[in-house]
Amino acid sequence: MTGENRLQTQNGGAFTHYMETVHQRTETLYQSAKDVPWEQPQLILDSLEELRLALEELHVAEEELHLQNEQLISTQEALEAEQRRYKDLFEFAPDAYLITDIYGAIQEANTAAVSLLYLKQPLLIGKPLVIFLPEEQRASFRTVLNHLPTIHRVQEWELTLCKRNGATFEAALTVETIRNNIGSVTGLRWLMRDITLRKQGEMQLREARVQNLRLIEADRLKNQFLATISHELRTPLSAMLGFAHLLLRRLSNHPDAEVAHMLERIYCNGKHLLSLIEEMLDFSRLKAKGLELHPETFDLVDLVMITVEELRPLAVQKSLALDLKTHPLTLTVKNDRLRLRQIIVNLVSNAIKFTDKGSIVLELWELPEGRVALLVRDTGIGIAPEEQDQIFQEFWQVNQTNNRQHGGTGLGLAIVRALVQTMEGTISVSSRLGEGTTFRVELPRQICSSAQK
Incomplete structure (x- = not known):
C-alpha cells in the first residue's frame, strides 16, 4: 500500500468514526425524546443542545476531512511530478540506462540505450541482454550475472557489444542490484557507455609511447655512435697532424715548394676535420649532460x-x-x-x-x-x-x-x-x-x- 493510500484510509476511518458517534448520539436522543413526557421541556432542550453539539463536531470533522483531502491531492500531484521528472531524467539521459530482472531480461530502456543497441524499444523490452554479446563472452557474462546478488555492484565492466545491425562497439557497463524492503534482489540497474573512441585513443597512446621509446633509444644510440666514432677518429688524426706539423717544420726551407704546399694542405684540412670531430664530441657530451664547466x-x-x-x-x-x-x-x-x-x-x-x-x-x-x-x-x-x-x-x-x-x-x-x-x-x-x-x-x-x- 502506498503512502497516499494509507493517508486516505486513515482520513476515511476518522470521518466514519465521527459519523458513527453522531449517529449513536442522535439515536440515543431520539429514544430519550420518545420516552420523555412533553411536560418536561427542559429535558427536550437539553437533548436539542446535545444534538447541536454533535452537529458541530460533525461539521469540524468535515472541515478536517476537506483539509486532509487537499493535502492528499497536493501530495499526489507532487509525487506525480517527481515520477515525471524521474522518467524524463531516465528517458533523456545522455548515457544508456537499462532496468532488467535478475536474469538480465530487459524491462526498461531509455532513448540512449535504444539508439546504442540499434533496436526499437518495443522489440527491446523482454530481450535478454546476453544476446547483444559475442558468443565467446557470454559464458563469463552469465558467471558475473549469477554472482551479482552477492557482490551487489560491478563498475566499469568492459565488454564488446553487438548492435542488431551487426556493428560492434566497446562498452563499459556499471551494474548494481535493486532490492526490496526486506533486502531481496528484485532486479538490476545498468549504465552503459560506448568507449570505442576512448579505447582507440588508449591504443594510439600506447603506440605513441612505444614509438617514443624507440626514438629515445635511437637518439641514445646515435649519440653513443657519435661519441665513439669521434673519439676513435680524433686519436689517430691528432697523431697524423702531429707528424704533418713536424714534416712542415723540416720542409720549410725545402727547394721543392710544391711538396711543402701539398703538406700544408694536408695539415690545414686535417685541422678542419679535427674541429668537426671536436664539434661532434661536444654535441654528444652536451646531449648526455656530460660536459662540465670550469669557471x-x-x-x-x-x-x-x-x-x-x-x-x-x-x-x-x-x-x-x-x-x-x-x-x-x-x-x-x-x-x-x-x-x-x-x-x-x-x-x-x-x-x-x-x-x-x-x-x-x-x-x-x-x-x-x-x-x-x-x-x-x-x-x-x-x-x-x-x-x-x-x-x-x-x-x-x-x-x-x-x-x-x-x-x-x-x-x-x-x-x-x-x-x-x-x-x-x-x-x-x-x-x-x-x-x-x-x-x-x-x-x-x-x-x-x-x-x-
Whole structure:
C-alpha cells in the first residue's frame, strides 16, 4: 500500500468514526425524546443542545476531512511530478540506462540505450541482454550475472557489444542490484557507455609511447655512435697532424715548394676535420649532460677582442668588415673561458659563412642584475621566419640545398644553444631574408661549476 493510500484510509476511518458517534448520539436522543413526557421541556432542550453539539463536531470533522483531502491531492500531484521528472531524467539521459530482472531480461530502456543497441524499444523490452554479446563472452557474462546478488555492484565492466545491425562497439557497463524492503534482489540497474573512441585513443597512446621509446633509444644510440666514432677518429688524426706539423717544420726551407704546399694542405684540412670531430664530441657530451664547466675569473672584453682578431682573416678573405663594439672597457666575469670562446667563435664564424658582402658587428655590454649581453649582427642572406625556430636543431642548416656550398656539420648553433643553457643564459634570433641576422646572448656574470649545481 502506498503512502497516499494509507493517508486516505486513515482520513476515511476518522470521518466514519465521527459519523458513527453522531449517529449513536442522535439515536440515543431520539429514544430519550420518545420516552420523555412533553411536560418536561427542559429535558427536550437539553437533548436539542446535545444534538447541536454533535452537529458541530460533525461539521469540524468535515472541515478536517476537506483539509486532509487537499493535502492528499497536493501530495499526489507532487509525487506525480517527481515520477515525471524521474522518467524524463531516465528517458533523456545522455548515457544508456537499462532496468532488467535478475536474469538480465530487459524491462526498461531509455532513448540512449535504444539508439546504442540499434533496436526499437518495443522489440527491446523482454530481450535478454546476453544476446547483444559475442558468443565467446557470454559464458563469463552469465558467471558475473549469477554472482551479482552477492557482490551487489560491478563498475566499469568492459565488454564488446553487438548492435542488431551487426556493428560492434566497446562498452563499459556499471551494474548494481535493486532490492526490496526486506533486502531481496528484485532486479538490476545498468549504465552503459560506448568507449570505442576512448579505447582507440588508449591504443594510439600506447603506440605513441612505444614509438617514443624507440626514438629515445635511437637518439641514445646515435649519440653513443657519435661519441665513439669521434673519439676513435680524433686519436689517430691528432697523431697524423702531429707528424704533418713536424714534416712542415723540416720542409720549410725545402727547394721543392710544391711538396711543402701539398703538406700544408694536408695539415690545414686535417685541422678542419679535427674541429668537426671536436664539434661532434661536444654535441654528444652536451646531449648526455656530460660536459662540465670550469669557471674562472677573467676579463670578457679582452677575450672577445682576442677572439675577433683570430677570426679576422676569415672575414678579410671574403672582403667583409668585422667590427667590435664594447661599451665597458673592462668587464670581469666568472665563466668557462674555453666554452665562452667557443660560443663567440661559432656565432662569428657562422655570420662570416653566410655573409657575402657587407659587415659583421659584435657588440658587448653590461646588463642590470649581474648579467651581460653579447650581440652578433651580420648583413648576410638572412633566415626565413618559418625556419627561425629550427636553426638551433642539430644537423640543420639555413637553406639546406646549400650545405655543400657552406659546409659544416650543422651542429654549431645547436652547440651554442646547449652551452648557453648550461650557463643558465638565453639566446634569441631576429632576421629578415636578404637583410641579415642578429643573434643575442644573455649570460650571468658569474656561473657555478657543474659540480656545484
